[in-house]
Amino acid sequence: MTTASSAVQTPTPFKPRIFSGIQPSGGLTLGNYLGALKRFVEKQDEGIETIYCMVDLHAITVWQDPEKLRYQTREGAAAFIAAGLDPARSILFNQSQVSAHAELAWIFNCVTRLGWMNRMTQFKDKTAGKNAEAASLGLYAYPSLMAADIMVYHATMVPVGEDQKQHLELTRDIAIKFNNDYGVDFFPVVEPLIEGAATRVMSLRDGTKKMSKSDPSDQSRINLTDSADNIAAKIRKAKTDPEPLPETVEGLKDRPEARNLVNIYAALAGHTVDQVIRDYAGAQFGTFKPALADLAVAKLSPITAEMNRLMADPGEIDRILGQGADRADAIAQPILERTKDIVGMIRSRKG
Numbered sequence: 001m002t003t004a005s006s007a008v009q010t011p012t013p014f015k016p017r018i019f020s021g022i023q024p025s026g027g028l029t030l031g032n033y034l035g036a037l038k039r040f041v042e043k044q045d046e047g048i049e050t051i052y053c054m055v056d057l058h059a060i061t062v063w064q065d066p067e068k069l070r071y072q073t074r075e076g077a078a079a080f081i082a083a084g085l086d087p088a089r090s091i092l093f094n095q096s097q098v099s100a101h102a103e104l105a106w107i108f109n110c111v112t113r114l115g116w117m118n119r120m121t122q123f124k125d126k127t128a129g130k131n132a133e134a135a136s137l138g139l140y141a142y143p144s145l146m147a148a149d150i151m152v153y154h155a156t157m158v159p160v161g162e163d164q165k166q167h168l169e170l171t172r173d174i175a176i177k178f179n180n181d182y183g184v185d186f187f188p189v190v191e192p193l194i195e196g197a198a199t200r201v202m203s204l205r206d207g208t209k210k211m212s213k214s215d216p217s218d219q220s221r222i223n224l225t226d227s228a229d230n231i232a233a234k235i236r237k238a239k240t241d242p243e244p245l246p247e248t249v250e251g252l253k254d255r256p257e258a259r260n261l262v263n264i265y266a267a268l269a270g271h272t273v274d275q276v277i278r279d280y281a282g283a284q285f286g287t288f289k290p291a292l293a294d295l296a297v298a299k300l301s302p303i304t305a306e307m308n309r310l311m312a313d314p315g316e317i318d319r320i321l322g323q324g325a326d327r328a329d330a331i332a333q334p335i336l337e338r339t340k341d342i343v344g345m346i347r348s349r350k351g
């Protein structure tokens, strides 16, 4: 891969536009909230054009029960709105309703090199210990679809958690190769936005593992649907070490569980890690954990309540997703058509 691209932030002549996506492949976690949703809403409030997507085409790269997929897609959309996303200001839709994603992904499949795909660590992680030959072709090609999601809007910025960094580097490489292959300056070189204290929220049971909806232990994560009691109990039982909190941020080094809880506190409170350490220097976890639990409940419970309220009216969620898809399609189609012209495809159908 030509990763020179990931080092420099290339200024582009493209209009600033943000795109990001979340898979409806399970319930959402505190990691999704702090690493993605909360930041997505902040971007909307910065006045940049924002496009957000429940990526159902990505979800089916591993088997999904159809009823659950529909439910989880609506629940994800409800989480966006409950977290503060305004569907009138941002575009919110589900990926499969805008066919340009899949069409551009095919063109990108023909630009992307097998060697690049072979280096994708997420495919390796998802098939580790399993028979990789039995994985779907979709799972393997997944990062190419992700590049298409972003490029079909000429998006210039993508807020994500740390785990998506390699996919965004690949997106840059695909855009650069397409532009070089066809002698154009058509696709922007996207900028990953991986910022803040919670770009990698870790498991509550093991501070070296990412908090994930697919972890078999429910105790390892806080779900956006957890009750207040459940949230407090999970934080109380979170793994820690026996030392009090350090006097300086450097003191968190080699203390992954302590660092994780401090990062979560900082992100929920909107403080820097430095501030949290100053406030709790020398505190025992017996003091810090209840404070974190209170903060987490205060921030998350209103979101959970709003999600539940929205989920009582699935028709309204579908209407919002449909309207979002119409608006997304209006941006994506002309970009897809210009791509086809560049590639040399005849477009002569009327209507």
Ligand code: TYM
Pocket (backbone or CB within 6 Å): 019, 020, 021, 022, 023, 024, 031, 032, 033, 034, 035, 036, 055, 058, 145, 146, 149, 150, 158, 159, 160, 161, 162, 163, 164, 167, 198, 199, 200, 201, 202, 210, 211, 212
């Ligand atoms: P997904 O569905 O796994 O996660 C959605 C977003 O949540 C972030 N995230 C986390 N952030 C911090 N700590 C964690 N423990 C944590 N877990 C998840 C992810 O980084 C992500 O930002 N491939 C993507 C979906 C996707 C996409 C895209 C994203 C498809 N097309 C185009 C951006 C642009 C994924 O599986 O995210």
